[in-house]
Amino acid sequence: MFEVACDASIPVRVTLNGVAREGLASPRMQLADFLRHVLRAYGTHVGCEHGICGACTVLIDGRAVRACMIFAIQVDGMDIRTVEGLAASPDELTALQAAFKKHHALQCGFCTPGILMSCTQFLAEHPAPTEAEIREMLTGHLCRCTGYKGIVEAIKEVAAAKSGA
Amino acid sequence: MKPAPFAYVRPLSIAEAVAALGEHGSAGRIIAGGQSLGAMLNMRLVAPKVLVDINRIAGANSIEKDRTGIRVGATVRQSDALRHTDLNATPLIKEALPHVGHFQTRNRGTICGSIAHADPSAELPLALLVSDGAVELRSKRGTRIVAADDFLVSTLTTARREDEMVVATLWPSAPARSGCAFDEFAIRGGDYAIVAAAAQVSLDAPGNITSIRVGLAGVGERPILIDTSQLIGDKPSDGVAEEIMDRARRSIEPISDMQASAEYRTHLAGIFARRVFDAAIRRAQEGASRV
Incomplete structure (x- = not known):
């Protein structure tokens, strides 16, 4: 059986935004901290650390998951996508990011990386979502700046453009 | 906050998992989806010495159906259950699931984990109770089936003994009419x-x-x-x-x-x-x- 002592650090290998990465993690290191402090990928934000605020949401094997509620050691060998992996280059925006900018769907931007990752899975599975479905998806994220209206508008616009409406 | 230090073991079979529980007793704790336990660890409400990660046990994420009902394995994710057509035979679980957390936590959280956690406000223990379902427990001593009404004892407290693992929950099929x-x-x-x-x-x-x-x-x-x-x-x-x-x-x-x-x-x-x-x-x- 695979066992790691509490004071040991072991190599964890992931594919981060399409690139093979490796770093050391002790058993209790959250994935969110591994991304930020070990792999130096600061796009993923850490808020409440108990699964409520949604700021740290990343895609693990394509699914939106809280990076504060899973340990780095658990995702060894998995595919991780974060906000850094959405646009093709740092000076470009995806359609969703551009729509967020246009509709003022962020102000301080702390919650935005997590919301964008949830939207990525959500829009892949719901190409033509209703506003109720969008708002249901957003219950998993806290935004204290926008009142969510701009976020909903941005998601609706991108979905409509993609589904050819 | 960050969890207190713990050792980590990753069994690849149910036999290995129950062996680890047998060895560590109350110092060991199973983690499945971790959507309740992760928060409790981070807030140091619990501080197990050993975390037993059952997520890579082959076959533990299966849903089996027979004439009497369905058997939901230990690591079946809530989001997978919501989509699974076999669960149409036990519709109450599907009625309850959209109320459980958020889609981001259902992606990781499990049916069995929520029931083993036994939060008094949680949806899935209630759904299992009203369905007249049961919990399948395994230890080195063997397997036993405990009715939901006997399994759910009190707040975060169940009839599970410390060397037992919840290997499945059992949901009877709904009768005609x-x-x-x-x-x-x-x-x-x-x-x-x-x-x-x-x-x-x-x-x-x-x-x-x-x-x-x-x-x-x-x-x-x-x-x-x-x-x-x-x-x-x-x-x-x-x-x-x-x-x-x-x-x-x-x-x-x-x-x-x-x-x-x-x-x-x-x-x-x-x-x-x-x-x-x-x-x-x-x-x-x-x-x-x-x-």
């Missing part, structure tokens, strides 16, 4: 319920009640069933629904907390018990459960 419903009141979508209610009813050909189970969560230390035995044989009516509402309110002694007063919880318990009863009857009369 039956209907079920689940509803809850929460401040925000995805929050724990202030009051949750579930109902499962079946009718005979003339439309009289042949079986009825109505339960509540969020109103005590564990989910409860309302005593409805005297309503068997009755024809569903406004009078019967009002009787359910009264019985719901009389079966509980909720506490007051920052979320709601005891009086308000008692009020909601009546409203939601009646609401799920009416919806379950309507679906039974329509001949098929929604889903």
Whole structure:
């Protein structure tokens, strides 16, 4: 059986935004901290650390998951996508990011990386979502700046453009 | 916050997992989806010496169906269960699942983990109780099946012994001419319920009640069933629904907390018990459960 002592650090290998990465993690290191402090990928934000605020949401094997509620050691060998992996280059925006900018769907931007990752899975599975479905998806994220209206508008616009409406 | 240090073991079979539990006893703790345990670890409400990660056990994420019902394995994710067509035979679980957390936590959280965790406000323990389901426990000593009503003891406390693993939950198929419903009141979508209610009813050909189970969560230390035995044989009516509402309110002694007063919880318990009863009857009369 695979066992790691509490004071040991072991190599964890992931594919981060399409690139093979490796770093050391002790058993209790959250994935969110591994991304930020070990792999130096600061796009993923850490808020409440108990699964409520949604700021740290990343895609693990394509699914939106809280990076504060899973340990780095658990995702060894998995595919991780974060906000850094959405646009093709740092000076470009995806359609969703551009729509967020246009509709003022962020102000301080702390919650935005997590919301964008949830939207990525959500829009892949719901190409033509209703506003109720969008708002249901957003219950998993806290935004204290926008009142969510701009976020909903941005998601609706991108979905409509993609589904050819 | 960050968790207190723990050692990590990753069994690849149920036999290895129960061996690890047998070795570490109360110092060991199973992690499946970790959507409750992760928060408790981070807040240091629990500090196990050893975390037993069952997520890579082959086959533990399977859903099996036979004539009596379905068996949901230890690591079946809530989001996978919601999509699984075999669960149409046990519709109450599908009615309850959209109320469990958020889609981001359902992606990781498991059915069995929520039931093993036994939060008194949680939806899935209530759904299992009202479905008359059971929990399959395994240790080095063997396997035993414990009915939901016996498994759910109190707040975060179950009949599971410290060397036992919840390997599956068992959900009986709904009989013909039956209907079920689940509803809850929460401040925000995805929050724990202030009051949750579930109902499962079946009718005979003339439309009289042949079986009825109505339960509540969020109103005590564990989910409860309302005593409805005297309503068997009755024809569903406004009078019967009002009787359910009264019985719901009389079966509980909720506490007051920052979320709601005891009086308000008692009020909601009546409203939601009646609401799920009416919806379950309507679906039974329509001949098929929604889903």
